[in-house]
Amino acid sequence: MxxxxxxxxxxxxxxxxxxxxxxxxxLEAHEHYRKQxxxxxxxxxxxxxxxxxxxxxxxxxxxxxVSISAIEIDYRxxxxxxxxxxxxxxxxxxxxFEYYADYLHDIYVRKPVLLFDLNQQFLRLLLxxxxxxLPVHLTTGYQAHYPAQPSFVNSGLPTTASNAPFISDRxxxxxxxxxxKTPEPDSPxxxxxxxxxxxxxxxxxxxxxxxxxxxxxxxxxxxxxLQ
Numbered sequence: 001m002x003x004x005x006x007x008x009x010x011x012x013x014x015x016x017x018x019x020x021x022x023x024x025x026x027l028e029a030h031e032h033y034r035k036q037x038x039x040x041x042x043x044x045x046x047x048x049x050x051x052x053x054x055x056x057x058x059x060x061x062x063x064x065x066v067s068i069s070a071i072e073i074d075y076r077x078x079x080x081x082x083x084x085x086x087x088x089x090x091x092x093x094x095x096x097f098e099y100y101a102d103y104l105h106d107i108y109v110r111k112p113v114l115l116f117d118l119n120q121q122f123l124r125l126l127l128x129x130x131x132x133x134l135p136v137h138l139t140t141g142y143q144a145h146y147p148a149q150p151s152f153v154n155s156g157l158p159t160t161a162s163n164a165p166f167i168s169d170r171x172x173x174x175x176x177x178x179x180x181k182t183p184e185p186d187s188p189x190x191x192x193x194x195x196x197x198x199x200x201x202x203x204x205x206x207x208x209x210x211x212x213x214x215x216x217x218x219x220x221x222x223x224x225x226l227q
Contacts, residue, residue: 002026002137004146005170006068007119009055010042012174013211016130017193017226024135028171029116030142033057033064033071037175040071040115042210045201046090050209052176053083057115069116080108087212094200096219100129100212129215130223145169195225 003022008015019025033039041054056074059066084105091097103125112118127134146169174190196205197217214222 002165002167003170004028004139004167006031006037006039006172007116007123008038008042008174009040009115009119010053010122010210010212011038011126012043012190012208013214013222013226014190014193014208015170015174016126016132016211016223018168018170019127019130019132019134020223020226022134022168023165024137026137026139026167027120028142029067029069029138030140031068031171033066033068033115035064036177037172039068039119041176042212043176043208044087044090044210044213045199045206046086047201049201050206051086051090053086053210055079055083055115055118069114071115072113073111073115073118075111080111084108091200091212091216094216097216099219100215104212126211126215193227195227197225 001022002024003018004026005015006028040057041052043050043052045051056077056079058072058074087104088097104122107118107121107125110121112121124136127136146167190208194207194214197214199206199209199213199217211222214225218225
């Protein structure tokens with residue numbers, strides 16, 4: 001199964017639960033950018049509760065008319081400093097923050113021009129953190145719907161494969177909004193894909209957070225909490 005998904009900024013842990021069942025990743029590279037999604041934001045838990053971290057983009061009000069792979073990050077805003085200080089404050093005392101901090105910080109300070117490049121770099125790092133060696137492909141054109149049978153049109157996948165893999169369309173399955181995409185009948189809801197784990201701030205377990213929350217808490221054992 002090939003998982004088709006948009007690129008997220010520090011995605012929810014549920015994405016990696018799905019990737020554990022996948023044979024590869026197909027990243028949507030030709031959609032139009034959409035505001036108020038995980039494409040440029042993530043959710044973390046702080047002493048004040050759940051807080052979003054948002055990457056500002058240039059011409060944000062007009063950005064939804066631009067291809068996702070062409071969206072530029074707005075470095076006129078000092079967002080890297082704010083994000084990093086917030087992560088340090090929220091997770092500095094967690095068991096594994098220092099274990100991953102340098103790898104994350106190295107990507108931030110490179111200051112990629114494009115949001116798509118920033119998210120790709122973080123995704124590839126996170127795949128290594130979960131020891132997932134999945135091939136990553138990019139779509140070569142936009143396709144609104146993928147049929148039940150395998151299709152290679154605009155998929156970016158090899159067109160000569162004799163055993164075409166099934167493409168599971170998970171675009172906009174994970175979203176900060178309440179009207180999230182309904183999972184396919186044979187797939188569990190996102191909220192059931194991550195088992196409760198000890199979080200830095202409580203009480204209770206807060207689902208739907210960035211995978212960083214899980215990694216900083218559980219480190220190399222994080223995969224055991226994905227179902």
